[in-house]
Amino acid sequence: MTRRRAARPAVRHTTVEEQELCAMRYHLSHSVVCAAPPGRVYDVIRRSADWPRIFAPCQAVTVLEQEPDRELIEIRALVGGAPMTWRSRRRFLPEVCGVRAEVVRPMKLVAAMTTEWRVVAVNAQQSLLLLEHAYDLCEDVAGQVEGVTTREQAEHFIESAIDANSATELGNIKAAVERPAPPADERDCHARHSVVVGAPADTVYGLIRDTTHWPRIFDACLGAASVGSDATGELVRIEAAQDGRTVAWETRRRYYDAIRRIDYHLPVPMPFVASMRGEWRVVPLGTARCLLTVDRHWRMLDDVRGVRDGVTTVAEAAALVRGFVETNAAAEMTALRAYAEDGIDTLTEITTRISLPHPPDAVYTLLADVAGWPKLLPHCEGLELRHDDGRHQEFVLEVRTAAGAEAFRSVRHCDAERLSIVYFQPEPPPLLLRHEGSWQVRAADDGGSEVVSRHTAVLDAVACEKAFGTAELREHKRRVRDMLDGNSRRTVEACAQALEHRPRPANGAAPAPVGHGG
Template identity: 30%
Template sequence: MPAERMRCAQHDVVIAAPAGVVYGLVADAAHWPRYFPSVVHVEQLEFDGRQARHRLWDIAEGRVRSWTTRLVFSSDLRRVDFWQEQSEQPLTSMHGSWTVEAIDDRRTRLTLSRTFTVARDDPESAAWAEHTLDTTTRLDLAGVRRHAQHWSDLDELVLSFEDSVRVDGPSELAYDMLYRIRDWPRLLPQVAHIDVREDPPGVQLVRAQTQEADHLPARTTEAVRICFPHAGRIVFKRTLPPGPLAAHTGEWSVLPDTTGVTVTAQHRAVLDPDLCAGTDTAQVRRQVRESLGRESEAALQLAKRHAESAVRVL
């Protein structure tokens, strides 16, 4: 067994929001991708009210990692303890806690403490891991602070919706077209260019240039897509979302039934409060809904044509 080196780190941030609001964001692991910049996706595996087990994917410096984490919630102490069941090298273990402390009725201190071990036989990777943990921790604390401080407006800033299409064709072909995002530029006129890097298999890092109309400038977005072919799902997070969004996550799902297939695009977005300041938030919500809806509708129709054309050929 390789020799290990233990490290301890602690970071905190003061947030202009009530402690209950801050604890609510930290304890809601399913929504971490919205509020934690480094977190791409969270799959809940177990939950009994006080303890939970999740599989989590995050991104740091262009690298996506995944592990399973156990969480223990202490709402009376406003504390969430965690430990990784299995860590990716060069980390060999990690555990820690989120602690929420009320300074007064309107200010809260959020502290993240971590203890982790790294392999001594790979000092370069160990240094990268320590640097990456420090960087992502600061980003995630800032992300929680940014959203918590707008707690009174969160209902207006957050929007979720979905679009669906019925497909009279094989679910495998519908999923295949959604997965083959690198082919979209030659099939969808609004997608000008896409770079896709898939590492490891099933995890796609995407950089895309899109243009909704000729008179509008092209915009560049970046995203991570995690593919679950056996479940007919592709979850995504835009790590460089278009304005006026602070966060954008979602999922493509392909669900067969006895009469055909339903293909659905789900979107969960958070408006950037700074970019929305002084504007009509309701109007911005409508514009975002329409814009993201056009994007997903084009891809849904592409998957439908691909699956149904194969049926006609047969």
């Protein structure tokens, strides 16, 4: 939270509003950084009717006049501990996420006042909320507020009151916009995923229709077996990995081969879910290209207690199921495309999410500063920086592993506005034929951040068999995903230590010899 006073400016402003602001004798400015996009913050400052529920000093707001771009309101609030009422004519400036207001019936001690709210984007995850007051005091202040008899006392009273109320209001807004909005009904959920595939529609439809392909194509699928069928559909039992556990459910599938559509519902749903239904669709985009889409609609159980240790509320269970659906559906789309286009069944994906009690931009800065990685990462032995213009980077990173030193080349695109980094490795580690991924830093509800690391890798089956001592593809994928996840976590933990000013361990644990986070 910041504040500043501004002396009366000497320059002449051109607009009427700026001339009015310039004419005022006293100026105060307060600001706060919110872990929310500008639109969400602007929505709160625009909806004055909600202020008594959000702002601690505000007791009541009455809307006297209202038009699409302006309103006249009466406010009753505590000012310096004293109840006061005033009227404010507010003009909305959505093009700059701002509100400009003139106090037309001022509070006690104040002859005239204007205020301006302005929301400025810091990046895609954070915004700066600015609140500025310009005001003049009454010529005669005696008798208006108990204990205030001189102009100096009036100056101190109003300045202290604005400081206190502004700090409280900005803190209230920050808390409101960083708090997750409750869904209309957290039990009813929907998700849609789609991908364009460079393969004939019939080929792609065949892959989603014949579930015997699924354990080989999809990382999460441990097994798929038909337990009954008829002329139009079948009942399939699915076993899948979910957060290190094996879960199972049954799905009733109905086939519409002529239009390449599969409808399904789950008579025996997955854990936490009361019902689920949806559909797969394959739409031709030419002879060798199609659009694959899957819709999922599900309803959570009314009571989720006892299904899994540590999950006691519907909200917790809903977040768990949605995370599983989102992560696995995205991986399914990528894997199906790779298999349909190139016959690749060695592709694997993993998404790692880590929460940190640090601002998103601070975390992103460390991830983007690849030149500082030799000092940041305990397992980094050296770095050859070939190009870095702040957005595009190319480097060769040498890391220490249990098998010795390894080097791989990465090309990255850094977007400081979106707090994201995407990369690919033209020369990946020995166990991989291809490796690409991304870092995304997001604002968290508690004011900290969430780091999302995504990896997509194509395994070198021969190298994996030699390294792991088994020809089992599923085991190869599991081990590589464990390595990718471990390296992502070590990198984020190193960022956390740097932000907490903790010294780096003298001897960092040797990372897995594959797929550093680029």
